[in-house]
Amino acid sequence: MIIDYPDWLPLAQKADKSMTLDTGFLTDQPQVGAPIFQKLTDDLKTVWSVNWIFTLQQERAFAQWLRSPNYLDNCNRWFKMKINLGGSGLQEQELHFVSYPVQTSINGSSVTWTGQVISKKLYNSDDEFDDIIVEFPPSFGSWLDIIVTETLPKYKEL
Numbered sequence: 499m500i501i502d503y504p505d506w507l508p509l510a511q512k513a514d515k516s517m518t519l520d521t522g523f524l525t526d527q528p529q530v531g532a533p534i535f536q537k538l539t540d541d542l543k544t545v546w547s548v549n550w551i552f553t554l555q556q557e558r559a560f561a562q563w564l565r566s567p568n569y570l571d572n573c574n575r576w577f578k579m580k581i582n583l584g585g586s587g588l589q590e591q592e593l594h595f596v597s598y599p600v601q602t603s604i605n606g607s608s609v610t611w612t613g614q615v616i617s618k619k620l621y622n623s624d625d626e627f628d629d630i631i632v633e634f635p636p637s638f639g640s641w642l643d644i645i646v647t648e649t650l651p652k653y654k655e656l
Contacts, residue, residue: 500592501569503579507556509588510548510581517583518545519620544620545596546581550611557601557609564599573598579615586624591617 503509520542526534552560563569570577573595580588599613624631 499575501575501577503577504559504563507560507563508550508552509579510546510550516547518547520544541618542620544591544617546593546615546617548581548613548615549602552609552611554607554609557611560611561601570595583620583622586622589621589623591621592619593617 522537522539522542524536524538526536528534550560565572569575576592576594578590579593581591581593583589593615594617596614596616599611601609602612603610
């Protein structure tokens with residue numbers, strides 16, 4: 499069973515988050531000649547190092563969410579949480595903690611936790627629009643908007 503991250507708790511902080519993807523190919527660099535690259539798989543996991551900054555009340559709920567057998571059961575269960583992927587924005591991912599997260603500081607009424615989460619597959623809604631995103635520069639967005647909302651509907655009427 500996949501557990502939902504509580505929607506009222508803050509998400510992992512963008513500035514303190516890094517993303518690492520697996521390499522899906524094997525590299526061989528012979529003594530002579532060009533290097534050889536061999537594709538192995540498309541089944542690539544993604545790992546994020548994440549930090550959370552909570553108020554004392556939020557931290558209390560987060561700690562119970564991690565520990566409770568009704569939720570993550572001491573981080574033994576998969577969970578869903580939105581992660582900011584950068585340009586494509588917040589995307590919900592299925593995650594699991596690599597190890598138990600660590601409370602790194604308590605400063606007045608602010609509490610910081612740090613951890614690593616892993617995803618079996620990176621979910622990105624931009625994937626279905628890869629050709630448009632890669633082939634057309636951002637300035638084409640306004641053109642496409644006009645074509646889709648104004649020109650195409652007029653053409654269908656004819």
